[in-house]
Amino acid sequence: MGKCSLAVDIGASSGRLIAGRIVNNKLKLDEVYRFENNLIEKDGHFCWDVDALFSEIKKGIHECRNKGLQPTSIGIDTWAVDFVLLGENDERLTDAVAYRDSRTDGMMEEVFEIISKERLYLETGIQFQKFNTIYQLFSIKKSNPEILDKAQSFLMIPDYFNYLLTGQKVNEYTNATSTQLVNAFTKKWDVGLLDQLGINKEMFHDMKAPTSEVGPLKKELADEFGFDMKVLLPATHDTGSAVISVPEVNDTIYISSGTWSLIGVENHFPICVTKALDYNFTNEGGMDYRYRFLKNIMGLWMIQEVKRNYDDKYSFSDFVDLANKATTFQATVNVDDNRFLKPDSMIEQIQKYCSETNQPIPNIPGEVAKCVFDSLAVSYQTAIAQIEEIYEKEFQTINVIGGGCQNEMLNQLIADTTNKEVLAGPVEATAIGNIVAQLIALGELKDINEARRMIKQSFDVKKYMTQKV
Numbered sequence: 001m002g003k004c005s006l007a008v009d010i011g012a013s014s015g016r017l018i019a020g021r022i023v024n025n026k027l028k029l030d031e032v033y034r035f036e037n038n039l040i041e042k043d044g045h046f047c048w049d050v051d052a053l054f055s056e057i058k059k060g061i062h063e064c065r066n067k068g069l070q071p072t073s074i075g076i077d078t079w080a081v082d083f084v085l086l087g088e089n090d091e092r093l094t095d096a097v098a099y100r101d102s103r104t105d106g107m108m109e110e111v112f113e114i115i116s117k118e119r120l121y122l123e124t125g126i127q128f129q130k131f132n133t134i135y136q137l138f139s140i141k142k143s144n145p146e147i148l149d150k151a152q153s154f155l156m157i158p159d160y161f162n163y164l165l166t167g168q169k170v171n172e173y174t175n176a177t178s179t180q181l182v183n184a185f186t187k188k189w190d191v192g193l194l195d196q197l198g199i200n201k202e203m204f205h206d207m208k209a210p211t212s213e214v215g216p217l218k219k220e221l222a223d224e225f226g227f228d229m230k231v232l233l234p235a236t237h238d239t240g241s242a243v244i245s246v247p248e249v250n251d252t253i254y255i256s257s258g259t260w261s262l263i264g265v266e267n268h269f270p271i272c273v274t275k276a277l278d279y280n281f282t283n284e285g286g287m288d289y290r291y292r293f294l295k296n297i298m299g300l301w302m303i304q305e306v307k308r309n310y311d312d313k314y315s316f317s318d319f320v321d322l323a324n325k326a327t328t329f330q331a332t333v334n335v336d337d338n339r340f341l342k343p344d345s346m347i348e349q350i351q352k353y354c355s356e357t358n359q360p361i362p363n364i365p366g367e368v369a370k371c372v373f374d375s376l377a378v379s380y381q382t383a384i385a386q387i388e389e390i391y392e393k394e395f396q397t398i399n400v401i402g403g404g405c406q407n408e409m410l411n412q413l414i415a416d417t418t419n420k421e422v423l424a425g426p427v428e429a430t431a432i433g434n435i436v437a438q439l440i441a442l443g444e445l446k447d448i449n450e451a452r453r454m455i456k457q458s459f460d461v462k463k464y465m466t467q468k469v
C-alpha cells in the first residue's frame, strides 16, 4: 500500500480528498474523492450541513483503501470564520450557520459602539467583513444569550471535524485569526475584547499552530477504516494553506482564486497602519507565524451564482467562450458591493447596478459573464494599486493560484489591466499547502522554504504577458 498524507480540502462549493507523497524529490498528488458542498436552509438560516460533510470525509477515507493508499496522516482545511458551539456533554448547541446568512446584518455597527473600529483593527489586524466570527457571536448574544452562556466549546468547522475524528478539542491558530478575536501580536485569544463584548471566554480552547498533532483517530474510526493515522494540523483556513503553495512569494502579489479572490502579499509582521484600515486589508495568521496581508474580493462566487441563475445550462468554460464573443459589451460593477454577497438573483443585481450607474445593461449570458470578469479584473487592479501605495514599491509578478487560475481569459485580462507578468498555478494550491504542512510535521520536509522549493519543481505554471500594445 502506498504511504501518503491525506488532505481534506472543503470549499464553499465542493470538497476533495487528495493524497500526497514525495516521489523522486517531487510532490505527487492523487485525487481520492470529490463531493459537493451546498448551503442548506434550517430554521430560517443558511447553514452548512456538517453531518453530511463529515460523512463525505469518511467516505473519502474509505476510498483510500480501494485506491491502494494508506495515509499515515490526515489534515483538514475549510473556509474560515464559521463555527459550532458545544455544550457540557459535547452536544451541538448551534447549527453551523454560514457566513452568508443575514444574522450579522447591522452587528458590526453595534460592536463598534462598544469597541472602536480603530482599536479592533490595531489589536487584531483583521479586515472588517460583516460575517467575521466576532459579529456572528455578537448576533447570538443578542438573540440567544443563554446559548453563549451554556457553551463549553467553540470549535471552528475544521476544529469540529478534527474533534469528530479524534475526540480532541483544539482551536487551530490560522483559522482562529479570522474570528477577529485573536491579538495579532501576542497570537492569543484577545480576552480583553471578549470581556468587553460579554462573550463567554471559557469556551475557547488552547490554540495550536499548523504542524501540531491533534491526536490519533478514535479507536472505533480506526477499526472502521481498517487503519490508524495521525490527525495533524495544516493551516486549517483554506487560504492559509493555499498561500503556502506560492513558490516565489517574495516580491509577488498572489491571488488565491476560488469562490473568493484573496489578493495580497506575505509578511513576517502585521501591518495595521491607517491606510491598511481605510483600504480594509487584513493580516491573517499564516503558517510559520507569517501574515497574509490581503483583501477579500467577491471572486468567482459571482459567476457561480450567475451559472445557477441560468439553471446550470452553461458550464464555466461556456461562460468564458460566451464572454470572449461579447467583445463590444462594456460595463463593470463594484464587486465589493454587499448586494452581491447573497442576492436572490445575481443577474438581476448586476443589471440593477449597471442601470443605477448609467451603464449598458448586460442581457445575454456572454454579456453578464464579460461584465463579471471585467469587474473582477478592475477590482484586482485597484487592490494592487493600494498594496503598491502601502508598500511604496511596484510588484512585477502576480501569481494566481487555486481552481480559478484555470480561467485563461481572466488570467489574460489581469495581465492586460495590470501590465504585469501573471503566473497561473498550481491549481490544487490549497491541498498542496495542506499536504506539505503534514510532511513538515512528519519530518519529511524541513520547513516552509524547503516545501516551497519542492512545490516549484513539482508543478507547472503558465505565464501570461500583456497583449495590449
Ligand code: LFR
Binding pocket: 011, 012, 078, 079, 080, 081, 082, 099, 237, 238, 239, 258, 259, 260, 262, 296
Ligand atoms: C476562502 C475563504 C476566505 C474567507 C472566506 C470566508 O475560501 O476562506 O479566506 O474570508 O472564505 O470564510
